[in-house]
Amino acid sequence: MTLGIVSAAEHARKGHPRCWLTCGQICWQGRLLLSEPGRGMSFGWNRPSHEQVRSRYCPGIQVGGSRSLATRMPKALHPHGLVMLLGNIDEAPGHGLAPLLPFGRILAAEQSRLLTGRIRFGKGSVRACKIDSARRYWSAHMETQPQHEIYLDNNATTRPLQAVRDAMLEAMGDRFGNPSSAHSAGDRARRLVNEAREALAALIGVDSSTLVFTSGGTEANNMVLLSAAQSRTSAPRIVTTPVEHSSILKMCDHLEGSGAEVVLLPVTRLGHIDLGELRASLTANTALVSVQWVNNETGVVQPVEDIGKICRSAGVRFHTDAAQAIGKLDVSTSRLPVDFLSVTAHKFHGPCGVGAVFARSVGALRPLLYGGPQEQDRRAGTENLPGIVGMGKAARLRRERFQEIQSKLGDLRDQFETLVFDLVPGVEINGDPRHRVSNTTNLRFHDVDGQALVAQLDGRGIRCSQSSACTNQRPEPSYVLRAMGLSEEAAYSSVRFSFSVENTSDEAQIAAEAIAEICRSLRSFSARKREARAKAART
Secondary structure, eight states: OOEEEEEEEEETTTTEEEEEEEEEESSSSSSSSETTTTTTOOOOOOOOOOHIIIIIIIIOOOOOOOSSSSSSSEEEEEESSEEEEEOOOSSSSSSEEEEEEEEEEEBOOOOOOOOEEEEEEEEEEEOOOHHHHHHHEEEEEEEOOOOOOOBBBTTOOOOOOOHHHHHHHHHEEEHHHHHHHOHHHHHHHHHHHHHHHHHHHHHTOOGGGEEEEEHHHHHHHHHHHHHHTTTTOOOOOOETTTTOOHHHHHHHHHHHHHHOHHHHHOOOTSSSSSSHHHHHOTTTEEEEEEEBBTTTOOBBBHHHHHHHHHHTTTTTEEEEETTBBBBBBBGGGGGOOOOOEEGGGGGTTTOOTEEEESSSSSGOOOOOSSSOOHHHSSOOOOOOOOHHHHHHHHHHHHHHHHHHHHHHHHHHHHHHHHHHHHHHSSSOOOOOOTBBTEEEEEEETTOHHHHHHHHHHHTTEEESSSTTTTTSSSSOOOHHHHTTTHHHHHHHHHEEOOOOOOOOHHHHHHHHHHHHHHHHHHHHHHHHHHHHHHHHHHO
């Protein structure tokens, strides 16, 4: 339960201070808010309904309404002892619903005295608590526990596991050092880097000498594309798809501006590339084909082995962005016809800010940074020791529990989808439901504004997104879904949910039930708007 109060001005009458309050209402985010007199406070426009107040915030209380604050207003006893009002306050300009107002008496900590004051709102006036005494009472008795977070945006980033955090802290503490130093602390740090490299190599099935650590997937992708473009004396041809991560597409834009030819292979409505079109796109001047292994928005898996075989037969180097594949698929790269592969730690419960690129021939990589000889002269600068250690630990843990994790993720995703389809009519899966990673579902909710759904879920502590974390600050619909042939309206109605090993079955159920409730509310609101527009058009 969280109570918010907005104060407008403070008055003193013969040493008896009273506050004139303009509005009181529920806040969505986690703790009691109480402004200083005269400053006011804004809470936004997501007002809960009476039913939401009763069921979610104040179970067991009476809920009702009246146009007058002074008469016939229902009272409700808060479990902490605060008597409150709920009702429609028509006198407040722009505020049709003020669900909660302090009313009557507050039981102080000692339960020894009545704290009184007055609230005025429009034409109504009721007795309430003195603001200073109330502040002391609320700070002592009404602070709420933090809202439980249900994090279903694990394709954006995952939380580093505790063992990963412990390993990183150790690397920053007793085991710190510069891997390039010639003394024992440098030797110790160098061993940590090599151990992490071995752990990552074991996870993706390659020799550790073929791995170069980077600052993340974006740098790894940029390094591969620039290296391929610079390997040609004439204008290079880069073949990729319109559903790639922005670090691929933006680099392609840059290369195109520098004279390269960029070919975007179309994808089907299920999100797959056409292998026939890939074959036709390969020419003698094709420097690189870059196709992501798993799409970050839909979870659709591309036929990487088939793509690699086509490229190898044509003598063209093949790169795959495996950021969303590592830890979710068997990415044994040594058996696949892949020349370059990029990964990032924070997608499999490692830290942000560290990644790696696999190169079958490290000499084919051109450095982006110049300076020291680190990473086989391919990535200058002192290594990010804590980040690399954390990535190695996450890789080791994921490899040890790979089958168990895949089974759990698949069960969670399937349970969630089954519940959503049972509770919410008009829902479809975006992308190929048979060929996708086990943790991801991208759902289209007909007649629902996806942005509103995401915002209201966020208000309940459920985190999800509409698109890639690298692009979702922009108001445009998902470029991935648009490239798959979805209309702008359908793309706006779509939301991505991605699970991790830390999610539970109960969280999947809570999220599905919340989605159902919010979709009913949003669709009802949309129907009323359409009806109002139709009525206005008739008149």
